[in-house]
Each structure stands twice: as C-alpha cells, then as structure tokens.
Amino acid sequence: MRGLLWRLAGSLPALAAVIVVTFVLTRVLPGDTATYFAGPTASAESIAQIRAELGLDRPLPEQFWNYLRALVQGDLGMSLTTGQPVLTDILQRLPASAELTLAGLLLAVSIAIPLGILAAVKQGSLADHACRVVVTAGVSLPVFFTGLLLVYVFYFVLGWAPAPLGRLDAFASAPPTVTGFYLVDAALIGDWETWRGALAQIVLPAATLGLFALAPIARITRASMLAVLGAEFIRTARASGLASSTIILTYALRNALLPVVTTLGMVFSFLLGANVLVEKVFAWPGIGSYAVEALIASDGAPVQGFVLTMAILYVLLNLAIDMVNRALDPRARRA
Amino acid sequence: MDRRDFLKAVPAAALGMPLAAPAVKQAAAQRAPTRSETLLLVQEYGPNSMDMQGIGASQPVNGVAQNCYDRLVRFKRMPVDGVTTGFDITQLEPELAESWQEASDGTSVTFKLRADARFHSGRPVSARDVKWSLDRAVSIGGFATTQMRAGSLEKPEQFVAVDDKTFRVDFLRRDKLTMPNLAVTIPFVFDSEKAIANAGGDVWAKDYLKNNICGGGAYKVDAWRPGTETVYSRFDDWKSGPLPQLRRVIARDIASPSTRRALIERGDADISYQIPPKDFADLVAAGKLKVSAMPVPNAIWYLALNSALPPFNNVKLRQAVAWAMPYEQILQGALFGRGVPMWGGPATPARLSWPVPFPYAANMERARALMAESGAAPFSTTLIYDAGGATITEPMAVLIKEALAPLGITVELNKIPGANFRGELNKKTAPMAINRFGGWLDWPDYFFFWNYHGNNSIFNIPSYQNPVMDRMIDAARFAPDAATYATNVRGFLELGMQDVPFIPIVQPFHDVAMQQNIGGYQFWPSREPDFRYLTKG
Known part of the structure; x- marks a missing residue:
C-alpha cells in the first residue's frame, strides 16, 4: 500500500510538467481563438470583445495563474466548440471511447494471443505464416481505410450492420448512466433490446480497432513465448514428461504473459486517444475526435483537458499494469 | 489476492457481467414517436x-x-x-x-x-x-x-x-x-x-x-x-x-462525409446537409434522391488580390490575372459543376443585382497583353487558402497556380489551418487569397459595403481603397429613390469590374439531399x- 502511494506521488512532477507544457503549447500554437469564434461576419470590436471575455488579452503568467486556480477547483474551463464545461464533455465522452477501445482490445486479445501461441509453438508452420500475414495487414492498413471498407461492405452493400450513427440507433434511447458503458448499463437494468442495439453498433468499430491492435499483441506473444519455450525450466518440464498442453498453457504462457500485459496497457492507452479516425467514420462520440475538433478550432481548454486526462490515465494504467504483473509474477512483488 | 485467485477471477467477472441483471426494469417509458x-x-x-x-x-x-x-x-x-x-x-x-x-x-x-x-x-x-x-x-x-x-x-x-x-x-x-x-x-x-x-x-x-x-x-x-x-x-x-x-x-x-453519404443513400437518414460537391454531383447523377441545389444568394467564391501592396496595387496586373483565371476548370475540377459561373458576362453589368457575371474569361492573349502593359516583371507571390475547406480550395489553388505560370507569375501555395485562416485574412498582408462571402441581406450595396468600402471592414480582404467607390456605395445604401439607387449600383458594379480587387469565380450552390x-x-x-x-x- 505504501509503495502504491509512493508511486502515485512519484508521478506528480510528471503531471505538473504536463500542465505547464500543454498550457504553453496551446498559447504558442498559431491560431487566434477569438477570431475563429467571432465567426465569418465579425467586426474588429466583436473580436476584441471575445478576446476580453476569454481572458486572452491578459499577460501569460496571469492567464496561467487563473488556469491553475480553476484547475484546483476541478474546473477545466469551457469548450467553445461544444459550449459546455470541458469536464462535463470529457466525463461524457471518455466512457464512449473506453467502451469501444476495450471491446476492440478484447476482440484483438482473443484472436492475437492464441495466434501468437500457435505461431510460437509451431514455428515456421502454416500457422506461423498466417500470423505474419495477419499482423502485417493489421499494421499496414490504416484504420480509417479498414473502417470505411467495413462500413461499405457490411452496411452499404450487405446491409448486415446497422447504420453507423454512433453508439445507438437514432431512435433508441441510452440506458440510465451507471458506468457510462452502454453494454454494461443496459445489462444492469435488463434492457436487452438496448443491449443488442448497442452491441450491433459497436461490432464494426471494435473490429476496425481490433484489427489494428492485433498486430503488436500477436507479435509480442509470439516473441515472448519463443523466449520462454527455449528456457531451461521448460526443457526440464519436457524431460519430466509433462503433457505438452500443460507445459505450454500453464508454465510457458504464464511466464510469457508479462510483456504481453505491458504491451496491452500501452496499446489500450494509445487506442483510447488515437482512434480519432474510427470515431469519425462511425460517428462515435469519443474523446479523440473531441480533442482534434478542438485543436482545429484552436480551442485551448478542451485540448489541455484532454492531455491532462490522458496523462492521469497513463499514470493510473501503469499502476494497474504493475499490480497485474505482481499478481502474475511473484518475482515482481519482491523487486 | 493470491495470483491464482486473480487469474480465476478475471474470466469469471468478464463472463458474469452481462448476466448480473437486477430485476428492476425501467418503468414503461412514454411511447416514442414512430x-x-x-x-x-x-x-x-x-x-x-x-x-x-x-x-x-x-x-x-x-x-x-x-x-x-x-x-x-x-x-x-x-x-x-x-x-x-x-x-x-x-x-x-x-x-x-x-x-x-x-x-x-x-x-x-x-x-x-x-x-x-x-x-x-x-x-x-x-x-x-x-x-x-x-x-x-x-x-x-x-x-x-x-x-x-x-x-x-x-x-x-x-x-x-x-x-x-x-x-x-x-x-x-x-x-x-x-x-x-x-x-x-x-x-x-x-x-x-x-x-x-x-x-x-x-x-x-x-x-x-x-x-x-x-x-x-x-x-x-x-x-x-x-x-x-x-x-x-x-x-x-x-x-x-x-x-x-x-x-x-x-x-x-456525423463528421465523416463518406458516412453521411452512405446513410442518405441507404435510406437511413431522411435529409443530409453539408455534402461535399463531389459526392453531391454523384448523388444527382444517380437520380435516386431528391436534391435541392439553391444558388446561395449574395455569395461568391472569389480570388482576392491585395490592392494596397505591390505587386497587385497595379490595376493592369489585376486585370491580367482576371483574364488568365482557369474559370471553367475550377467549376468542373474543384466544384464538380456545383455553382453558377461568374465570368464571361457583358462589359456592363447584365442586371443590377449581386452576384453578377464579370466580363472576364480565360483569354491568354489578353492576359499577356495586359501583363506587358502593366510593366510588371516576372515575380513570385503567395496564395493563401483555408485548409478547413481544402476539398474545394486546394484544387482551386493548384489550378490558379498553373494558369498564372505562363504569365511569369510564380505562385507559392500556403494552406492555412481553419483556426488561423481568418486571423491571416485580418492581417491583410496576403497578396492573394481564395475565400467565399455572402451577406444575409441580398442587396448589391450590402455586399459592396462590407467588401469594397474604404472603411476597410475585415471582409475587405484586398484592402481596396477608392473614394469614388465609397461615394457610390454610400449613395446607394441610403438612396431616396429608385433612379438614384440604380445609377449608383450600376456605377459601383462597373468600377468593381474595372478595378477587380476581387475576381468572382462562381456563385456556390447550397446542396441538400433528401x-x-x-x-x-x-x-x-x-x-x-x-x-x-x-x-x-
């Protein structure tokens, strides 16, 4: 427990640095927020008025101080693109991104890990080559392309998938918010119609993401399995006449999982903020497209809020991965 | 937690999630409209x-x-x-x-x-x-x-x-x-x-x-x-x-135009707004949907030439550019035909309204002759356009660059991110800019007041200054009778055609599919x- 707190305290300087850097970056970036939001038919006075209202006419240190004071009170500022407090926006959009990313990751893991194991165990076999092909395709096809392709085939041509209108069909209503994950919230109240609707909506975007996430996971599983399978304790186990399934699944896999879990964490946090294009194609109201829209409009507060949220998530995620690693590997607990 | 328990617990929790459904079903909500x-x-x-x-x-x-x-x-x-x-x-x-x-x-x-x-x-x-x-x-x-x-x-x-x-x-x-x-x-x-x-x-x-x-x-x-x-x-x-x-x-x-198009074509959406010209041209050709293509009143896509700074403070040079513009190629290649031509009109305005076709058209000989008359030596300059509307403005800019090369004008393209574009226009230093403007109140004097008047509003992107122009605009705005109004509108339209700080290209369509x-x-x-x-x- 004390170690945990220490680790959290250790990440504070990093967070402070993130706050300073994003503040400076959003101010240094070219682009004039006031001019943009004054609209196409603005006069010079109205631009000045907006600038004053946003506090952008004050000296930088004063702006920073105001930003910090608000931040301490949990106020991330207002988004000009949505007209809402940034915190509200992020709290609303983060679950959407997280649900999609988790679904994609789950899909990727369920294919990539068996594939990686198979490729490692039967090195040079057909399965190994298949693994290589899938992995190469996964990384080399850009997500917006796979996304559009899937929409074209499964929605436009075949009509199997529902309209890519976001998390739910336009005529369905969202389940009451408990976790923010529609699949979980709908299941909690036993609303299976909404649950099926949400599931149908998430399949294509999750498959798009999953295809992309497949590659690093399968690669690392294969490499890590190969390393473990060559280790002495496996040779001992084989010599002792243990069944090959026991050796692979019980002994080799558990030892090989450590780097896989670490990779999973990285892939998760990367996908969470970086699946902008998938969010765009499927009209998914996620956090990545939110940040990019804001950036295009040089709307500083959402960008700062987004970076800060992601930084905090990274810290927490790393912590979680460490804990999982400790659970998996007794050696990690002593270290 | 022991690691074995942990390993067992994870899949159990994952499987159990959809099953954990308390028997509280939401109270029957009001029937939603069908x-x-x-x-x-x-x-x-x-x-x-x-x-x-x-x-x-x-x-x-x-x-x-x-x-x-x-x-x-x-x-x-x-x-x-x-x-x-x-x-x-x-x-x-x-x-x-x-x-x-x-x-x-x-x-x-x-x-x-x-x-x-x-x-x-x-x-x-x-x-x-x-x-x-x-x-x-x-x-x-x-x-x-x-x-x-x-x-x-x-x-x-x-x-x-x-x-x-x-x-x-x-x-x-x-x-x-x-x-x-x-x-x-x-x-x-x-x-x-x-x-x-x-x-x-x-x-x-x-x-x-x-x-x-x-x-x-x-x-x-x-x-x-x-x-x-x-x-x-x-x-x-x-x-x-x-x-x-x-x-x-x-x-x-729905941010993605491809998704919007798929939704309207499949029949899941009833109306689709803001369809890119290319997609809209396809939808019109397919003929399955109802389409509304309304020329946006008072609006034009234009090329602005900075009349306050060299080299474009030279009228002959601006006219040379107006004769060299690849109008037809822009309408077809950048807008896929989705607009009303604003070139090739008579020497005096065909009607006293805005927009009205200007007398210029692609004519390289006249452009070369005016270029020689202007006395301008070959030069390099910059053209700015908005990255936000790049599907339209980018091909426009490239076509203009190609068309002006034979005149000895080397155009460097500068694509500016949406947020900065207006700020860049407000500086009024860009030699050339592609932009679009239309006023809500569809009167020619309204457009000219914002764009051509010497009070230099932020829409006067070429920084055009001409006291004669200002006098006619002001006279038309508060004209006591129809005759005075007509005289002054004709006057400022002709002067606008003569001085060409703005080169009108097309009047855009407002495209909606349903x-x-x-x-x-x-x-x-x-x-x-x-x-x-x-x-x-």
Missing part, C-alpha cells in the same frame, strides 16, 4: 449553443433560433422549383406580429402581436418580451449586434413596448434594410420573465439561454448532446403559422434547415 413521425437529419457538426445571439455561436445555432424561437416577421416564401421553396427578401409575412403599420412620416413602424401566441411555458407573449429580446440583440455584442446594426438597429431606445400587444420600432434613419433585418435569425423573441428568473444575476441571462430554450417557437429541444445530436419535438400550441407535420426531429452530427418522401424543403438566408415546413409522407 419513425414516420420523426425526421432524421444528418449534418457535419451541430450547434455549440442554444442562443444565436450569444457570442461565439456557430453556424448551426441559426437552425435552433429558426425552429425554437419566433421573430416578429419572416420573409415571404416563394417556390423555386419542385423541391425547394425560397423567399422574397423584399416582402415580409406575419410571424409573431399579426400586422404592422409604418408611420406616415416614415420614422417608425408599429407591430400588433398575435393575441393567442404563447411561450413554451404557457405564458402569453407580450410586447415587453419583444423589447427585452431586441434590446439584448443590440447590446450583447459580437455577431448579433453587428448584424442588427446592418439594418440601422443600434440602440435599446429604438424599441418601445407601447402596450401589452403593441410594439414599436423607431427608425434611426431611412434604411431599406431595417425591415428585412427583423426577419433574419437574430432578432428572435425570448420568454423574458423566465429568462430573467433563471439568469442568476446576469442582465442578459447568457449562461442560462446558452443551454436552454426559453421561447415560443414551433419546436422545443428535448435533448442536446453537443457533438452528438440535438433532438427536437413539436410545440403543439404554436400559433405563428400552420402546425408543422413532423412531431419529432433528430439532428445527428429521400423521395420528404417535402416542403425551405431555404432561408441563414441556410439552416427549417423543420416547420418539412413533411414526411
């Missing part, structure tokens, strides 16, 4: 506020103002073709006001409000509400105040609540734009008592009105999820026009959809 009573509209992005008068409101907020609030008057609706109904900007019809009368001395206009008009709250609309709302529009600053000023509506003292149902506007000066400016989306009427009660101390209830509809328009907003959707439902007690047919409208924000069973599409100056007249059969 698909046939609901319109599904898809658009690129939605409103960032519910208050069009507020500072920083985005373009789609005009739609909110249009559908959820009433104005005193609206423009007279005029059919354009089988699909689209447009408007006559010179004629008004009643909305909240059932009648009005201009004073015989021409210094004011008095409106009689409808006796039966009510707000969503149920309270009858009174002249005090109208006064508060118009006072707000001229005082709040930003775009709303600028727009009000365009019609000489500048001070709260101009607005008088004579009695409960009588409202008067005193004119500051004789301005033909005053009355039409009362019909645009800005001067809409709030439920002032409710707004003040919720204002939390702010005179104009800015925060409350930004997030809440507080008026008496034909629709209410049931749900607004910024960046995702806006859900409207009909206000059944609306009296300012025939009761709309649609009970419910869902406007979804299913065959959708009717009653209404086009307004703000270009946003009006649900009140739409039908679904």
Whole structure:
C-alpha cells in the first residue's frame, strides 16, 4: 500500500510538467481563438470583445495563474466548440471511447494471443505464416481505410450492420448512466433490446480497432513465448514428461504473459486517444475526435483537458499494469 | 489476492457481467414517436449553443433560433422549383406580429402581436418580451449586434413596448434594410420573465439561454448532446403559422462525409446537409434522391488580390490575372459543376443585382497583353487558402497556380489551418487569397459595403481603397429613390469590374439531399434547415 502511494506521488512532477507544457503549447500554437469564434461576419470590436471575455488579452503568467486556480477547483474551463464545461464533455465522452477501445482490445486479445501461441509453438508452420500475414495487414492498413471498407461492405452493400450513427440507433434511447458503458448499463437494468442495439453498433468499430491492435499483441506473444519455450525450466518440464498442453498453457504462457500485459496497457492507452479516425467514420462520440475538433478550432481548454486526462490515465494504467504483473509474477512483488 | 485467485477471477467477472441483471426494469417509458413521425437529419457538426445571439455561436445555432424561437416577421416564401421553396427578401409575412403599420412620416413602424401566441411555458407573449429580446440583440455584442446594426438597429431606445400587444420600432434613419433585418435569425423573441428568473444575476441571462430554450417557437429541444445530436419535438400550441407535420426531429452530427453519404443513400437518414460537391454531383447523377441545389444568394467564391501592396496595387496586373483565371476548370475540377459561373458576362453589368457575371474569361492573349502593359516583371507571390475547406480550395489553388505560370507569375501555395485562416485574412498582408462571402441581406450595396468600402471592414480582404467607390456605395445604401439607387449600383458594379480587387469565380450552390418522401424543403438566408415546413409522407 505504501509503495502504491509512493508511486502515485512519484508521478506528480510528471503531471505538473504536463500542465505547464500543454498550457504553453496551446498559447504558442498559431491560431487566434477569438477570431475563429467571432465567426465569418465579425467586426474588429466583436473580436476584441471575445478576446476580453476569454481572458486572452491578459499577460501569460496571469492567464496561467487563473488556469491553475480553476484547475484546483476541478474546473477545466469551457469548450467553445461544444459550449459546455470541458469536464462535463470529457466525463461524457471518455466512457464512449473506453467502451469501444476495450471491446476492440478484447476482440484483438482473443484472436492475437492464441495466434501468437500457435505461431510460437509451431514455428515456421502454416500457422506461423498466417500470423505474419495477419499482423502485417493489421499494421499496414490504416484504420480509417479498414473502417470505411467495413462500413461499405457490411452496411452499404450487405446491409448486415446497422447504420453507423454512433453508439445507438437514432431512435433508441441510452440506458440510465451507471458506468457510462452502454453494454454494461443496459445489462444492469435488463434492457436487452438496448443491449443488442448497442452491441450491433459497436461490432464494426471494435473490429476496425481490433484489427489494428492485433498486430503488436500477436507479435509480442509470439516473441515472448519463443523466449520462454527455449528456457531451461521448460526443457526440464519436457524431460519430466509433462503433457505438452500443460507445459505450454500453464508454465510457458504464464511466464510469457508479462510483456504481453505491458504491451496491452500501452496499446489500450494509445487506442483510447488515437482512434480519432474510427470515431469519425462511425460517428462515435469519443474523446479523440473531441480533442482534434478542438485543436482545429484552436480551442485551448478542451485540448489541455484532454492531455491532462490522458496523462492521469497513463499514470493510473501503469499502476494497474504493475499490480497485474505482481499478481502474475511473484518475482515482481519482491523487486 | 493470491495470483491464482486473480487469474480465476478475471474470466469469471468478464463472463458474469452481462448476466448480473437486477430485476428492476425501467418503468414503461412514454411511447416514442414512430419513425414516420420523426425526421432524421444528418449534418457535419451541430450547434455549440442554444442562443444565436450569444457570442461565439456557430453556424448551426441559426437552425435552433429558426425552429425554437419566433421573430416578429419572416420573409415571404416563394417556390423555386419542385423541391425547394425560397423567399422574397423584399416582402415580409406575419410571424409573431399579426400586422404592422409604418408611420406616415416614415420614422417608425408599429407591430400588433398575435393575441393567442404563447411561450413554451404557457405564458402569453407580450410586447415587453419583444423589447427585452431586441434590446439584448443590440447590446450583447459580437455577431448579433453587428448584424442588427446592418439594418440601422443600434440602440435599446429604438424599441418601445407601447402596450401589452403593441410594439414599436423607431427608425434611426431611412434604411431599406431595417425591415428585412427583423426577419433574419437574430432578432428572435425570448420568454423574458423566465429568462430573467433563471439568469442568476446576469442582465442578459447568457449562461442560462446558452443551454436552454426559453421561447415560443414551433419546436422545443428535448435533448442536446453537443457533438452528438440535438433532438427536437413539436410545440403543439404554436400559433405563428400552420402546425408543422413532423412531431419529432433528430439532428445527428456525423463528421465523416463518406458516412453521411452512405446513410442518405441507404435510406437511413431522411435529409443530409453539408455534402461535399463531389459526392453531391454523384448523388444527382444517380437520380435516386431528391436534391435541392439553391444558388446561395449574395455569395461568391472569389480570388482576392491585395490592392494596397505591390505587386497587385497595379490595376493592369489585376486585370491580367482576371483574364488568365482557369474559370471553367475550377467549376468542373474543384466544384464538380456545383455553382453558377461568374465570368464571361457583358462589359456592363447584365442586371443590377449581386452576384453578377464579370466580363472576364480565360483569354491568354489578353492576359499577356495586359501583363506587358502593366510593366510588371516576372515575380513570385503567395496564395493563401483555408485548409478547413481544402476539398474545394486546394484544387482551386493548384489550378490558379498553373494558369498564372505562363504569365511569369510564380505562385507559392500556403494552406492555412481553419483556426488561423481568418486571423491571416485580418492581417491583410496576403497578396492573394481564395475565400467565399455572402451577406444575409441580398442587396448589391450590402455586399459592396462590407467588401469594397474604404472603411476597410475585415471582409475587405484586398484592402481596396477608392473614394469614388465609397461615394457610390454610400449613395446607394441610403438612396431616396429608385433612379438614384440604380445609377449608383450600376456605377459601383462597373468600377468593381474595372478595378477587380476581387475576381468572382462562381456563385456556390447550397446542396441538400433528401429521400423521395420528404417535402416542403425551405431555404432561408441563414441556410439552416427549417423543420416547420418539412413533411414526411
């Protein structure tokens, strides 16, 4: 427990640095927020008025101080693109991104890990080559392309998938918010119609993401399995006449999982903020497209809020991965 | 936790999740309107506020103002073709006001409000509400105040609540734009008592009105999820026009144009807004959908040449560029035919309106001759354009670069991110810029006042200065009679053609695609959809 707190305290300087850097970056970036939001038919006075209202006419240190004071009170500022407090926006959009990313990751893991194991165990076999092909395709096809392709085939041509209108069909209503994950919230109240609707909506975007996430996971599983399978304790186990399934699944896999879990964490946090294009194609109201829209409009507060949220998530995620690693590997607990 | 327990627990938890369903089913909700009573509209992005008068409101907020609030008057609706109904900007019809009368001395206009008009709250609309709302529009600053000023509506003292149902506007000066400016989306009427009660101390209830509809328009907003959707439902007690047919409208924000196209083509969306010209040209060719292609009144795509700085402060050089422009290629290659040509017109304006085709056309000999006359040596220059509209502006810029190369003008292209573009224009230092402009109030003098006048508004992107031009624009704006007006409009149009600080290219179309069973599409100056007249059969 004390170690945990220490680790959290250790990440504070990093967070402070993130706050300073994003503040400076959003101010240094070219682009004039006031001019943009004054609209196409603005006069010079109205631009000045907006600038004053946003506090952008004050000296930088004063702006920073105001930003910090608000931040301490949990106020991330207002988004000009949505007209809402940034915190509200992020709290609303983060679950959407997280649900999609988790679904994609789950899909990727369920294919990539068996594939990686198979490729490692039967090195040079057909399965190994298949693994290589899938992995190469996964990384080399850009997500917006796979996304559009899937929409074209499964929605436009075949009509199997529902309209890519976001998390739910336009005529369905969202389940009451408990976790923010529609699949979980709908299941909690036993609303299976909404649950099926949400599931149908998430399949294509999750498959798009999953295809992309497949590659690093399968690669690392294969490499890590190969390393473990060559280790002495496996040779001992084989010599002792243990069944090959026991050796692979019980002994080799558990030892090989450590780097896989670490990779999973990285892939998760990367996908969470970086699946902008998938969010765009499927009209998914996620956090990545939110940040990019804001950036295009040089709307500083959402960008700062987004970076800060992601930084905090990274810290927490790393912590979680460490804990999982400790659970998996007794050696990690002593270290 | 032991690691073995942990390993066992993870899959168990994952599997158990969908099964853990408490027996509390949500109370049977009210039956939602069926698909046939609901319109599904898809658009690129939605409103960032519910208050069009507020500072920083985005373009789609005009739609909110249009559908959820009433104005005193609206423009007279005029059919354009089988699909689209447009408007006559010179004629008004009643909305909240059932009648009005201009004073015989021409210094004011008095409106009689409808006796039966009510707000969503149920309270009858009174002249005090109208006064508060118009006072707000001229005082709040930003775009709303600028727009009000365009019609000489500048001070709260101009607005008088004579009695409960009588409202008067005193004119500051004789301005033909005053009355039409009362019909645009800005001067809409709030439920002032409710707004003040919720204002939390702010005179104009800015925060409350930004997030809440507080008026008496034909629709209410049931749900607004910024960046995702806006859900409207009909206000059944609306009296300012025939009761709309649609009970419910869902406007979804779909950022990807390919997805919007797929949705409308598959028939899942009823109406699609903001379709790129290429996709729209395809939809028209396929012929399966109803399409409305309305030339946007008062608007042009243009190339601006900076007339205040060398090298384009040379008139002959500007004319040479105007003769060298690849007009047809731009219309076909960048806009896929979605626009009205603004080149190849007669030497004097064909009609006294805006836009009007300029006498230039692609003619390399004349361009070369004028280039030689101008005495300009071959030079390099920069052309800026907005990355936000790059699907259109990028090919335009490339075509212009290619066309000017034979004249010895080397054009360097500078694509500027959306947020910076306006700032860059405001600096007024760019030698060449591609841009689009159109005023809501469709008069030629209105366009010229903003774009050509020497008071150098931010739209005068070429920084064009000419006292003769200013005199004619001012004379036309407040012309006492039709003859003076015509003389001056002809004068400034000819001077604009002669001096070409702006080279008009095309008048763009406002393209909307809808299913065959959708009717009653209404086009307004703000270009946003009006649900009140739409039908679904």
